[in-house]
Amino acid sequence: MINKQFRLFVLLALVLGVGFDLMAQRTVQGTVSDAATGEAIIGAAVRVKEHSAVGSVTDQKGHYTLQLPDGKACHIEVSFLGYHTKNQQIKSGSSMILDVALDENVSMLETVVVTATRTPKLLKDVPVITRVIDAKEILATDVGNVQDLLQAELPGIEFTYSMNQQVSLNMQGFGGNSVLFLVDGERMAGETLDNVDYSRLGLNDVGRIEIVKGAASSLYGSNAVGGVVNLISREAKEPWTLNVGSRWGSHNDWRNCASLSFNTGRFSSSTNFQHTSCDPIAMKNDGDFGTIYGNHTFSLKEKITVSPTHRMKLTARAGYFFRERESLETAHDRYRDFSGGLKAEYDLEESSDLTLSYAFDQYDKSSYALQSGLDVRSYSNVQHNLRGLFNHGFGKKSTLTLGGDYMRDYLMSYQFSDNGAHIQHTADAFAQFDWNATEKLSVIAALRYDFFSQAKLHHVSPKLGMMYKLGKVALRASYADGFRAPTLKEMYMSFDMANIFMIYGNPNLRPETSHNFNLAAEYTRNHYNVTLLGFHNRVSDRITTVWNQALNGMMYENMSPLTISGLDFSASARWDCGLRVRLSYIFTHESLNDSDSHTSTTRPHSATARVEYGKNWKNYGFNVALTGRALSAVTCDEYTSLTDLTETERVTYPGYTIWKLSVLQHIGRGLNLTATVDNLFNYVPEYYYSNSPATTGTTFAVGLSVDIDKYFKDKKL
C-alpha cells in the first residue's frame, strides 16, 4: 500500500513538474533564406546568445526549430559562410515564427577555398592570394567557355592561337604547360602544343573557380610553376534540382545544357550534359589564320555520393567528352576524353580526416575521314592516379597535412617513331604545416618530394608563406618552388614536320624550375577591397625547341635563365544600391638574363574592368554587367631564321580593348534570360596575328535557362 501511494506521488510530481516545465518552454521556428534571391539556405547555424546549449542548423528547406527554455526575450544569431551574420531579437512571449533573410558577403572573404592549402580555409585566412570566380559571377558574365571567362575576369591572361588553331595560354609570362589546370583537384590528361584541351572545361556544372597565381609545386608537383586554376563542381545540396538551358549567338554559336541532381541526405547524384556547336568563321582581314574552323562538342558527367555513416563519404564519378573540329574539307579532327574516379573521405576523429582516391583520365585524338568513314586514332594519353591525403588539426592553432600520389602515365602518339608509346611512373610525398601563431600572424610551410621514372628525376619543392593581419590590412609574403618535369613527348619525340624538319626529343632534359617570391597587401573595409601584389620569378631551364645543326632538325633543350616580375593590382567595391565595381591591372616584365634580345610576347600591361548593377524583387530581378579588357601592344625580337639564331627583327603586335555588355534577368521562380553584346565598339584587327583576338566585330548572344525544380518548391515557408 505504501509502495502504491509512493508511486502515485512520484508520478503526480513528475507529471506536474514536466507540465510546469512545458508551460515555460516555447518554440521559435522559421526559414533562413538569401535576401537577394529568396532561395532557402541549407546548413545555416542558428544559435541563441543567452542560452549557449540551444541551437539549430537549417534543413534541406532552410527551416530551423529552436526550443527555448523560457518565455523571456532573447537574441538569436544566424550565420552562414559567404553571408553577413545577422542578429535578431526575440521578444518575450509564446511560440512564434521568425524568418531571417541573410545578405551575401560580396567581398567573398568568407568563402571557403581549398586550392592554396589543399584544406578548406576561409579566403580571408589563406596565406596565398586566391581569386575566386563563383557561379553567380559566371552566370552574370555570360560566357561560352572558360577561356572567355578567365580573360574577362583576370588581367594578364591571354588565350591565343598557336599552329593549326590550337589554343595556347599565356598567364603572366607562363605558358599552358606551366599553369596547372585541375578539375575538382584532379589533373587533366592530354595536351596539344603544350596546352590541355580547354574546351573540356564546361561551365554549366562549375560551382566556383579558384585561381592561385605563382608556384605551387610543394602541393601539386609538376606543372604548377606559374599558377593553379582549379574548377570545383557544384555540390548537390537540395533534395532535387533540374535545370535546362540554351544559348545562341552570332556565327550560329550554340550551347545547350541540362543538369539534374538529387540529394536524400545519405545519397546524392549529379548529372550534367552539355552540347556546343559553332559554324566556321571567316576573318575579315588577312592574317595568320583566315577561317576559324567550325566545331561541335558534347559532354556527359555523372557523380554519385554515398554516406554510409556520418563519418564516411564515398564518391564515384564518370565522364565522357567529345569534340569534332572541321579542320579539313575531307577529314575532321576528333578529340575524346573518358574520365572516372573513386574517392573515400573519412573523418577519423573530430580533428582528423583521411581521403583516399583513384582517378582515371584518358584523352584521345583521332582523324575522321569523311569519304571512307574511318576514324583512326593517332594519340592517346592515359593517366591512372592514386592519392592519399591526411589532415590533422591541433585545435584552432594549426593543421598538419600529409599526402602522397602515384601516377602511371601512358602516352601513344603520332609524334613518336612508328606511332609508338612510352610509359612513366611518378610518385610523390608531401607535408604541410599551417600554423596560426597568434590571432594576427599565421605561417605555412610545406615540402614535397617528386620522382619521375623515365626522366630519372628527383625533385624537392619547398614553400614558406606568412600572413600578418594589421587591422583592416592583411600582409602576405611567400616563397615557393615551382618545377615542371620533362614530359614523355619532350623526351621521346621523333616527328617529321611536313618534310620541313624533324623534331627530336631529348631524354637528358633537366626539369624547369622557378623560385617564386610574392609580397602582397590587402585592405578590406565593409564593401571595399584593395589588393596590391608584387611578384618575382627566377625561372631556370625552361624547355623549348632549338635548332640542332648536327641532327639537322629541332630538338628539345633547356633555355637560359629568365626572370618574370611585376605588379598585380585590384580594387573592388559594392554599394547597397546594387552597384558593384571591380578594376584590375597587371604589369609584367620578362627578361632573359644572358641575352639582349627580347623574345617574349607577353604583353607588359593588361587590365580588366567590371561595372555591375543589379536588383532583385520577389518575382523579378536583373543584373547588368559591363566588362572590359585592355591589353597593351608588345614589341619583341623574332629570329629571322629557324636554323640560325644570330639575327633578329623587331616586331610589334598591336594592343586592343574589348568591351562587353551582358544583361541577366530572373523572371518568376526559375526563368533566367540573358542577352549579351560582345565587342561593343566593333574592334576588328587590321591583320590577324596569332595573338590577335579572333573577332570579326560586334557579336550578339541570347540565352534562356529554366530551373524547373523551383516551380515545384515553396520559395519561402
Add this chain to the structure above:
Amino acid sequence: MKKAFCLLALAFALASCNGILSGLYDEVETTAPFGFKLVNEAEGSGTIYLDVRDYEKWTYINLRERTIDSANMVNDEPEPQHWDFALHRYDVKTNGGAARETEFLTMDALTAHGHYDEGTFVADTAGRVVVDMSTMMDGYLGYHDSNINMVLSRWLNVDTSTMPPIYTLSGKVYVLRLADGTFAALLFTDFMDEASVKGFATIKYIYPL
C-alpha cells in the same frame, strides 16, 4: 547502393592500364595496296591509289597496262618507257598529252554528256617543282625543273597564305587527251590516306572513254 559502388570500383579496377574503348576507332593497314584498285574491265574504269609523299619522285601511271612506276628526279633516274600521266606530290604532268577541266562533278555526268573532245585542251608547260622542303624555315625551297600540266594540277588548291595551309579539292572531272589521241576521264577524290595523313592521291578513272 553499395553494390553499385562496388561494381563501379571493379569496372575502374579492370580498366586497361593503357586505356579503354579502343574499339571506337578503326585500324588501317600499314601496307596499303597502292596501284590500280576496283578495276571494272568491261567499263574500263577503276581507282588509282598513290603514295606521293616523296618530294623527289614522280609517280608514273600507265593507263593501258595498268602499271605504276616511279623515278627519283634528283638522282636523275630515268622515267619509264611507257606512261600516260604522272604525279609529284599534288603536281601533275602528262606524257605528251593535254587536258581540260569539265564542269562535271561525277563520271556519270561526263559520260552522259559525251563530246569528250570539245573545249580547249592545255598541254604541259615548262616549270619547276619543289624537291626540298627542309630549307623552308630559312625562307627558301629546293626546286627541280620539270614539265607541269597546269590544268590537271588544279585538282587540289593548296592555300599557303595561312598556317596551316587550306586544302581544297576542285571536285571536277578532268578529260585527259593522251599523245595517241585517245581520251581518259580523271576524278581526283582525296589527297590523304585512310589515317588522314597527307601526301597520297586517290583518282577515279575511265579509260578509254
